[in-house]
Amino acid sequence: MRQVETDESKSEASRGFAPPSRRSILAGVGVILGSAGLASAEPMPPSTVTNPPRDFRPGATPTTYFTDPDVLAVDPAFEAYIVPNSAIxxxxxxxxxxxxxAWNAVGRFLIWSDIPNNRQMRWLEEDGHVSTFRMPSNNSNGNSFDWQGRQLSCEHATRRVVRYELDGSATVLADRFEGKPFNSPNDIVQHIDGSYWFTDPPYGGQLYEGLPDEAGGPSNPKGHLNPRLGQPAGIVTGRRVLPNAVYRIDPSGRIDRILTDDQIPDPNGPCFSPDHRILYVTSTGKGPGDTGPGGKGEIYAFDVAEGGKLSNRRLFADCVVDGIRCGPDGVRTDVDGNVWASSNAGRAVGYNGVTVWNPAGKLIGRIRLPEVCGNITFGGPKRNRLFMAASQSLYAVTVNTQGSGPA
Incomplete structure (x- = not known):
């Protein structure tokens, strides 16, 4: 088709501008799409803010940035923790x-849960190989390794906490309190005194992540859901009967309820300060069957005394950044006492990922991911690599600090 020359195009030409042809426009679009990896068969998650859009795929061309543009120093203090030539x-x-x-320091591998698929996955450090580690996993959620190198797992479907022993056997650490089954143990860490601390919110009572209650239970009030579908013969189902809480398993085996839902609504991710004198717990959103208002997406801190006695409850961080609620889930501390928290900002693109808070509760850094981040841990041979389990994917970035302990 012949291009008609107009007075406007003549004017632009006289100023050194030429109107683009259809061919040049299409060629430019092809270059952009090709450089962004959008023309390949494998779909690419959208970039958070980077322009042109980043390609996060494992086999993608490395970024050309010297300092990753999605690792942000909100406060100058965070710059010391950024490795300039390390990209997400x-x-x-x-x-x-x-x-x-959770990072296994001896085997040099990472495990994580894929809750709806009822499996645990493993990533090998030496070559990046990923395989199914344990299936079925009883819809396991939080994992960690204790000071003896044994894996700890919180299981939704069986409403219990298990420990995998070094000889290959498994031990049930906790499956009920005062004769009543737990809701759905969520996440677990070990204190230096040998005790295990875990949270018990109701999120495993959802059809997607575990087993809903039997008919009439809080997460199945109309009785329309059948919790036995897809489960092996003999599966034990039940109803939620306990309030949300945080529990401590004493080295003797005794189980104590140390925090109630009134003290911290919908408790989710626990972790300790490097000296184990402070407990941090995230309070997430209202869960299935909750009768109260639910958590607001905040992090609380408590002083820890001998025997697991807690005091001085305080709001550590409201997790609001630029007016956006960056809901925390999993948390870990580094050796300097900074708190690294996963961020679930929903559809607020650019605020999902990780937030970093100094020991005083001040936001100092952010890591932006193209997916909602559920949980994190430090790993790698030097424990200076931050692993981020985010929605459908696993991300990592090397940082200039170390995690404060096995987790």
Missing amino acids: RRLWTGALWAEGP
């Missing part, structure tokens, strides 16, 4: 909802 990498994708990453 998407190590793997393919989960339905990734949670509970």
